[in-house]
Amino acid sequence: MTGTGRTTTRDIARAAVRAELAQVAFELFRRDGFDKVTLDDLASAAGVSRSTFLRYFGTKEDAVLGAFEGQDQRVADALRGRPADEDDWTALRHALDTVIARYREDPDGALATTRLVRETPALCARHLEKQHGWGPALAQALADRAGSAEPPTLGQSVRAGAALHCLNVAIDHWTASDGRLDLVTLLDEAFAALSGR
Amino acid sequence: MTGTGRTTTRDIARAAVRAELAQVAFELFRRDGFDKVTLDDLASAAGVSRSTFLRYFGTKEDAVLGAFEGQDQRVADALRGRPADEDDWTALRHALDTVIARYREDPDGALATTRLVRETPALCARHLEKQHGWGPALAQALADRAGSAEPPTLGQSVRAGAALHCLNVAIDHWTASDGRLDLVTLLDEAFAALSGR
DNA sequence: GCTAGATATGAAACTGAGTGTCACGCTAGC
DNA sequence: GCTAGCGTGACACTCAGTTTCATATCTAGC
Structure with a gap:
């Protein structure tokens, strides 16, 4: 959400990207183990930069635990x-x-x-x-x-x-x-x- | 403890050093805040190397939480x-x-x-x-x-x-x-x- | 007492997480 | 079309924690 309570097109896009990133991350974690997967792995697997990934989830953990938010x-x-x-x-x-x-x-x-x-x-x-x-x-x-x-x-x-x-x-x-x-x-x-x- | 269950002179010395390190760390944490204090700060304040500090406590947190061990x-x-x-x-x-x-x-x-x-x-x-x-x-x-x-x-x-x-x-x-x-x-x-x- | 082996320490290089900054490009509103 | 703002990527930086190696110190056995 951007400032106002209004849900914009961007917010929807953001949510979709977020979900996509979480999905990719989850699969990597399951396959290789959470600790074995680096932020770089996640970023390149998802086709975004490390920076972007960290903007969506402040933490590696949050990519998984965001589900409980x-x-x-x-x-x-x-x-x-x-x-x-x-x-x-x-x-x-x-x-x-x-x-x-x-x-x-x-x-x-x-x-x-x-x-x-x-x-x-x-x-x-x-x-x-x-x-x-x-x-x-x-x-x-x-x-x-x-x-x-x-x-x-x-x-x-x-x-x-x-x-x-x-x-x-x-x-x-x-x-x-x-x-x-x-x-x-x-x-x-x-x-x-x-x-x- | 070193292998055997026997408590040696060394173990006593180790425990004393450990207690001393924990004490120094605790005071720094209280004064400056846990996050503000780096491992280097701790090590130099205690007069040991970073390596040594990390050998006594695998983690910065353990320097505090070791008390509950x-x-x-x-x-x-x-x-x-x-x-x-x-x-x-x-x-x-x-x-x-x-x-x-x-x-x-x-x-x-x-x-x-x-x-x-x-x-x-x-x-x-x-x-x-x-x-x-x-x-x-x-x-x-x-x-x-x-x-x-x-x-x-x-x-x-x-x-x-x-x-x-x-x-x-x-x-x-x-x-x-x-x-x-x-x-x-x-x-x-x-x-x-x-x-x- | 002297040496051989173990043990504590220090130095340094390395990986990886998380932060901050800056510049570029896209998009929406005027 | 122009511009203001937002999402993104690139990069440099700090710091925690790991690993490796060399050195010093202490202990035990002779």
């Missing part, structure tokens, strides 16, 4: 959309369906991406870092939902983070099962494990 | 040491006292370190990455404690991770309060927030 906002919005009388856990669990949906739409793609991320320390670290920022965002959404104009309570922060962790564990197990297990069931089990015992 | 093993051991009839939550909560202890022994140092880490994206990311590895270790300890020779269940993974997250939230709040709030109380509250509602 904005998920936090989507989940937070979903959370705010839940009925006010719903308890935090139920609201969080439902809000996470927003994320799950993408895994059900394109299981193979999701599986490949997840594998690449978990197998690559650099990607894994960056992903954790970004996801770490979701916690406060979700906690704030919980606070908003509760109507209080105050910052999130310790309890809300804990629950938001724990819910995210449930998501991660569920995805881990799902990935380990080659996508055969049902992600919804796994997520429900994960949430249940918090209350249980 | 081995905590995961300590917590896991503490966990295994808990009575077998204790439920997971109680065992986890008590095992975390191992970590808390360091914050009570040297609150000022802990506060300074924590601040530096949370304020520096690179450090924060690396720290998250390392701490991410604790989850499986704790989950395994829970599994061992349960006597099953199997890998940890989904429930155990969830609980281990959630407990770690409680620790983080508690430390965050403690840091935000300049160390005035009681960390034990905060941690108890965080655990309570998981069961509640």
